[in-house]
Amino acid sequence: MTGKRHRGSLLKIVVLAIAIFAMIIISFIGSEIGSGIIGSKPISFLNVEAPKYHPAPERPFHHLPITNTMITAWISIVVLGGLFFIGTRNMKLVPTGLQNFLELIVEAAANFIEDPAGERHGRWFFSVCTTIFLFIVANAWLSLIPGFETIHINGEPFLRNANTDLNIPAALAVVSFCYVEYWGFKAKGVSYLKTFFHFGPLWQALKLMFTGNIKAGAGGLLNGLVAVFAGLLEILSHLIRMVSFTFRLFGNMTAGMILVMIMLFLVPWVLPIVFYGMEAFFGFVQAMIFGGLTLGFACAAVMEEE
Amino acid sequence: MEGFLGLTLPSFIGQLINFLILLGLLTFFGYKPIRRMLDERANRIKKSMEQAEATKQEYDRARVEVEKRISKARDEGQSIVGQSEQAGERIKEEARQGARKEAQAIVDRTREELERDRDKIVDELRKEFVDMAILAAEKVISETLDKEKHRQIIEKTLEESAALRRNES
Numbered sequence: 001m002t003g004k005r006h007r008g009s010l011l012k013i014v015v016l017a018i019a020i021f022a023m024i025i026i027s028f029i030g031s032e033i034g035s036g037i038i039g040s041k042p043i044s045f046l047n048v049e050a051p052k053y054h055p056a057p058e059r060p061f062h063h064l065p066i067t068n069t070m071i072t073a074w075i076s077i078v079v080l081g082g083l084f085f086i087g088t089r090n091m092k093l094v095p096t097g098l099q100n101f102l103e104l105i106v107e108a109a110a111n112f113i114e115d116p117a118g119e120r121h122g123r124w125f126f127s128v129c130t131t132i133f134l135f136i137v138a139n140a141w142l143s144l145i146p147g148f149e150t151i152h153i154n155g156e157p158f159l160r161n162a163n164t165d166l167n168i169p170a171a172l173a174v175v176s177f178c179y180v181e182y183w184g185f186k187a188k189g190v191s192y193l194k195t196f197f198h199f200g201p202l203w204q205a206l207k208l209m210f211t212g213n214i215k216a217g218a219g220g221l222l223n224g225l226v227a228v229f230a231g232l233l234e235i236l237s238h239l240i241r242m243v244s245f246t247f248r249l250f251g252n253m254t255a256g257m258i259l260v261m262i263m264l265f266l267v268p269w270v271l272p273i274v275f276y277g278m279e280a281f282f283g284f285v286q287a288m289i290f291g292g293l294t295l296g297f298a299c300a301a302v303m304e305e306e
Numbered sequence: 307m308e309g310f311l312g313l314t315l316p317s318f319i320g321q322l323i324n325f326l327i328l329l330g331l332l333t334f335f336g337y338k339p340i341r342r343m344l345d346e347r348a349n350r351i352k353k354s355m356e357q358a359e360a361t362k363q364e365y366d367r368a369r370v371e372v373e374k375r376i377s378k379a380r381d382e383g384q385s386i387v388g389q390s391e392q393a394g395e396r397i398k399e400e401a402r403q404g405a406r407k408e409a410q411a412i413v414d415r416t417r418e419e420l421e422r423d424r425d426k427i428v429d430e431l432r433k434e435f436v437d438m439a440i441l442a443a444e445k446v447i448s449e450t451l452d453k454e455k456h457r458q459i460i461e462k463t464l465e466e467s468a469a470l471r472r473n474e475s
Binding site: 054055056057065067069070073074076077080081084085087088091093095102103106107110126127128130131134135165166167168170171172174175250 | 310311312313314316317318320321322324325326327328329331332333335336337339340341343344346347350
């Protein structure tokens with residue numbers, strides 16, 4: 001009896017697999033590229049518009065300087081703000097529903113942040129790192145909602161994944177940079193500048209040379225020059241971080257968007273689901289990287305050097 | 307109009323403001339109340355754990371105290387029982403002694419009364435007997451004996467009887 005049932009479910013799986021495979025093949029043949037290869041006419045409802053990509057965000061309202069990524073960013077803000085606003089109305093000591101979910105997120109983030117940063121600094125970093133993470137995730141996941149990119153106004157897409165607008169990664173990178181430097185000064189005061197302008201060892205060596213101890217001074221001179229050079233490199237690295245932050249997020253998200261568009265064009269049925277799943281994962285990973293790197297740089301900035 | 311890859315200053319500033327607004331919103335409506343709640347809960351749990359610990363210690367202490375008191379009370383009870391047993395024994399003995407004395411007194415008094423009654427009865431009987439004897443003798447013998455002799459005989463008899471009685475007692 002169990003064998004019969006087993007055979008029955010196996011049969012179902014085989015039928016399902018064949019159906020899925022058939023849908024992929026049919027949709028490929030029916031699409032513009034597939035029909036071109038075979039030499040038949042494309043089937044109208046499988047004929048997806050060829051992907052057009054402009055790096056700059058479109059403006060659905062021609063007379064208004066509002067881009068579609070700006071609208072998406074507002075939607076993300078409304079969704080996130082609304083979730084937290086509703087979830088924290090009359091909070092209960094024993095959490096239920098949305099409050100429980102939000103507490104889960106906040107507590108996970110707090111643990112993630114306070115693990116390397118410690119209790120005191122963790123409280124400083126918490127808001128910025130968590131908000132960067134949530135904003136990127138919200139932008140990425142909202143754009144995966146079916147129908148998201150199909151709304152058109154005045155011939156332009158009304159909504160677009162906000163992370164694919166270079167302005168957003170750039171803005172986040174600048175925020176991250178400013179906060180890291182601010183925390184550095186907050187933790188160490190003016191002596192935080194020593195990270196970048198480290199002339200101490202060089203002065204010491206020069207002083208030794210001028211007071212007669214030429215041999216020891218000459219030895220220290222090299223160390224002093226290395227320290228100055230390392231400080232200059234540090235300035236460069238802090239500035240370059242912003243660029244890498246910006247283009248890592250922008251590149252990953254844009255590539256994902258283009259990949260999904262191309263897959264939809266080539267094989268309109270079934271197969272793009274896989275890429276949607278991948279995009280959901282990559283959106284999370286990119287958000288994690290952005291927030292995590294901000295946290296890492298912040299920890300490095302406030303860390304006491306011995 | 308369009309900068310490098312769509313990077314424009316108005317857009318950039320707009321997104322910067324967007325992010326700062328979101329940061330403010332989430333910080334004041336999300337993170338702060340939630341973290342306060344988390345802290346409060348952690349505090350509450352810590353406090354109740356401490357309370358539970360304190361209660362347990364209190365309980366242990368109270369139990370030891372109660373056990374000590376119970377054993378003390380048991381000892382006291384036992385000593386009270388011993389004392390009362392002794393007291394009871396003593397009272398019983400005293401009562402027994404008293405009763406014996408009283409009974410003796412009653413017996414003595416009764417005997418005295420009885421003796422007194424007996425003497426009285428004997429005296430009365432004797433008097434009556436004398437009178438009856440004289441009467442009978444008068445009737446039987448009538449005038450065969452003179453009165454002097456008669457009296458002498460009776461007196462003698464009484465004398466003997468008195469002597470007999472004295473011997474008896």
